[in-house]
Amino acid sequence: MSDTTPVPASQLGMRRQNLALVLRLVATHTPISRATVAARSGLTRAAVSSLVDELITTGLVREGPATTSGRAGRPGRILAMNDRGPAGLGIEVGVGHLAVCVVDLRGDIRVSRRVEVANARREPTSTLTALARLTDEACAEAATLDLRPLPPVLAVPGLLADRSGTVVHAPNLGWHNVPTTQLWPGTAPAKVDNEANLGAMAELWTGHAATDFLHVSAEMGIGAALVVDGHLHTGSRGYAGELGHVPIHPEGPPCTCGAHGCLEQYASQDAVLRAAELTERALDADPITLLTERAAAGDTVTLQAIRRAGDALGIALVTAISLVDPAAVVLGGAYAELAPWLLPHIRNQIRSRLTVRPFDTEAITASALGRGGPVLGAALTGIQRILAAPGTFDAEQPPGRQSTFCGSEPPVE
Amino acid sequence: MSDTTPVPASQLGMRRQNLALVLRLVATHTPISRATVAARSGLTRAAVSSLVDELITTGLVREGPATTSGRAGRPGRILAMNDRGPAGLGIEVGVGHLAVCVVDLRGDIRVSRRVEVANARREPTSTLTALARLTDEACAEAATLDLRPLPPVLAVPGLLADRSGTVVHAPNLGWHNVPTTQLWPGTAPAKVDNEANLGAMAELWTGHAATDFLHVSAEMGIGAALVVDGHLHTGSRGYAGELGHVPIHPEGPPCTCGAHGCLEQYASQDAVLRAAELTERALDADPITLLTERAAAGDTVTLQAIRRAGDALGIALVTAISLVDPAAVVLGGAYAELAPWLLPHIRNQIRSRLTVRPFDTEAITASALGRGGPVLGAALTGIQRILAAPGTFDAEQPPGRQSTFCGSEPPVE
Structure with a gap:
């Protein structure tokens, strides 16, 4: 028998659990009355009042003006997630861009910055310093909105x-082996994560996807992330979600990884650009925009390059869907923008190869978040941590210490 | 925000949870004293005594003779899982066999029956009636051991x-569309599951595998099952773990499923037998024994057929490991018996193709349960249900109703 001994139940943590329950109800059903929170949670009105008071004190929930429900009794005050105060701060290093995003407790994007810049083979400290500068600009703007970004x-x-x-x-x-948290010039990041994972979580948290889905995205490489029951499947070593180097044609062209016929040889951004004869493009032009323009114009070479990518993606997805059985597949990053031309080929492969346990190819869709998914997922991570454990969230920092919330110290010029 | 509202905490079910905790401790550490149960669970001795009394009353736990621990105080009575009373009953329809297995509460196999018989294209009622007859034999033998099989x-x-x-x-x-529970002539099965899933759970419950692993087995087809954090990953529609029809060579030979180059074209039992030129074998010879005998004798054609299967399995596993990152891969069913010749080729493929996030190929192993895994997993399912929720398990049935525990009524000849 395997030793997975459960822990004994206790009353400890029960208040924290109920605090999270109430906050989740307010987050999901903003605006909502105390009475509705009590009805939906199964908690008593007295318990709800005490919990709501704590959430208001810590700045997570705010009360609206008194309203009358039309029924007898005291007028209630509507509860809503605070659109000021604590805010999620997402920052991103891309191969070809830097991005910053600030979201409020409702999950709304309030500040967004993105600059296209070549970061490949740039000194990591230089890249992170540039990102810190962008972060400071975003934090300054957030402050004018009464938002205080988390780490x-x-x-x-x-x-x-x-x-x-x-x-x-x-x-x-x-x-x-770049120690990003040490090199970062400001308040140490609360978390550093793979962009594909964060893109997938953004899909989940913005409600665009089911709670069981496979997210496949392309920036320069190919990233994948598997969400199961609303949780990221990280794998036993944290390596899950690698799709770029799965074999498509085992005797195919050699790959940089040493193997042959990997997915990236057909469906990475570079592979598509090479096949579309766009490798000698001007460095300042956005390559995906170039591709979509040519595809929209019906350029045969471009359409063939995209078809080759779609066929390869479809073959990889046949194996992924067979093994994992997700409810949906979401195409993110550059794939989202190429979807009008990419999707038909992916769906054809799935339809012709997945016959034993067919998969509704309409469940393969393009992300609505596109290339903005990862940095939004990063920002929402902070908010989700508060929603999951509001009992461990510190009360409002005194005004004089607001700068410690900010992503970074002012960069040294 | 996605709507995954947690349920409110309550004291309800706390006793049931603690009952499961105590039973799990006894199951994992048999024999064990009440004092040790108290120390390991964090529960008071009084609480443990009350819970243990309930477990003894329901026949799940038994007390040994009084012992002295050498320390001061009352002599303690050692607790152990009952090796009589409730027992798990697993039954299996294979393509080429029927099997029955009875395990006691300790998980030990007490009765085992297996007959080789061709069930392909046989009338389901006829197959199930034959299995019911075998089940009755096994139940009769279990009764002589004071075991009362669950449904x-x-x-x-x-x-x-x-x-x-x-x-x-x-x-x-x-x-x-065979309604097995309706066609079964005895007490309706508590559960019907895929043999690959049950084989995987047998690996987990007998402690031969990690809690995160991929189980790949061959009987006539190829089955796979993914265990994550000690739980079977069933997928959004219950279809997860399909590996037989993933594309290995997308332009390869046509498959019965309508696609091309599926894994079963290279690595199913039939594909290996065909490649080994053993298709005209006598029907009464066990084909896997035939293969292992020839491989052991160094027969070139057989070894090449196994190599072809191993290479294809390796390619499928590169994708599976990349996507899911299991801690281990277990080869079950016929693959377990072919492992000495199959494993080197599988490992070679993994080593040469999984370079970005390498995988220790020693973590790919043959199941110790071999072809007996699925029926053992079926039998252990009943025991695991009791271990997970002893509070919902009925106390001993009165003696006159013991026959309702048995797998089936006597078949009508």
Whole structure:
């Protein structure tokens, strides 16, 4: 018998659990009355009042003006998530861009910054300093909206060492063992995560996807993330969600990884650009915009390149769907923008190859978040942590210490 | 925000949870004293005594003779899982066999029956009646051991409709929409599950595998099952763990499913037998024994057929490991017996193709349970249900109703 001994039940933590329950109800059903919270939670009105008072004190929930429900009794005050105060701060290093995003407790994007810049083979400290400068601009704007960003969550296109924030390997950035949390010039990031994982969580948290789905995205490489029962499946070593180097044609062209016929040889951004004969493009033009323009114009070479990518993605997805049986597949990043031309080929492969346990190909869709998914997922991570455990969230910092919330100290010029 | 509202905490169910905790401790550490149960559970001695009394009354736990621990105080009585009374009953329809297995509460196999018989394209009622006869023999023998089998759990090599017990599709049996629970002549099965799933759970429950692993087995078809955090990953529609029809060589030979180059074209039992030129074998010879004998004798054609299967399995596993990142891969069923010749080729493929996030190929192993895994998993399912929720298990049935525990009524000849 395996030893998975459960822990004994106790009353400890019950208030914290109920605090989270009430906050989740307010978050999901904003605006909502105390009475409705009591009815939906199964808690007594007295218990709800005490819990709501705590949530108001910590700045997570605010009360609206008194309203009358039309029934007898005291007029109620409507509860809503606070649109000021604590805010999620997402920051992102991409191969070709830097991005910052601030979301309020309702999950709404309030501040957004993105600059296109070549970060491949750039010194990590230089890249992070530039991102810190962008973060400060965003934090300054957030302050004018009465928002106080939490410590940032950093999205990177690479493989992370568990929890330490060290990027073990980001081949398209040229990063190896980069200790991002140490190099970051401001308040240390609360978390550093792979951009594909964060893109997937953004889909989940914004309600665009089911709670069981596979998210496949392309920036420079190909990223994948598996969400099961509303949770990211990280795998036994944190390596789950690798799809770029699965074999499509085992005897196919050699790959940079040493194997042959990997998915990235057909469906990475570079592979598509090469096949579309766009490798000699001007560096300042956005390559995906270039591709979509040519595809929209009916350029045969471009359409063939996209078809080759779609067929390869479809073959990889046949295996993924067979093994994992997700409710949906979401195409993120550059794939979202290429979806009008990519999706038909993916769906054809699925239809012709997945016959034993057919899959409704309409469940394969393009992300509505596109290339903005990862940085939004990073920002929402902070909010989700508060929603999951409001009992461990510190009450409002005194005004004089607001700067410690900010993503970084002012950069030294 | 997605609506995954937690339920309110309450004291309800706390006793049941603690009952399960105590039973799990006894199961994992048999024999164990009340004092040790108290120390390991964090519960008071009084609470443990009350819970243990309930477990003894329901026949799940028994007390040994009084012992002195050498310390001061009353002599304690050692607790152990009851090796009489409630027992798990697993029954299995294979393409080429029927099997029954009875395990006691300790998980030990007490009665085991297996007959080789061709069930492909046989009338389902006829197959199930033959299995019921075998089940009655096993139940009669279990009765002589003071064991009272729970309602059976049935293992089938097919796709199940969720919870209803209807086998939607078992291509190698020729079954389509077979309502097994209705056709079964005895006490309705408590559960009907896919044999690959049950084989995987047997690995988990007998402690031979990690809590995160991929189980790949071959009987006539190829079955796979994914265990994550000690739980079977069933997928959004219950279809997870399909590996037989993933594309290995997308332009390869046509498959019965309508696609091309599926794994079963290279690594199913039939594909290996065909490649080994053993298709005209006598029907009464066990084909896997034939293969292992020839491989052991160094027969070139047989070794090449196994290599072809191993290479294809390796390619499928590269994708599976990349996507899911299991801690281990267990080869069950016929693969377990072919492992000495199969494993080196599988490992070679993994080593040469999984370079970005390497996988220790020693973590790919042959199941110790071999072809007996699924029926053992079926039998252990009943025991695990009791371990998980002893509070919902009925106390001993009065002696006159013991026959309702048995897998089936005597078959009508």
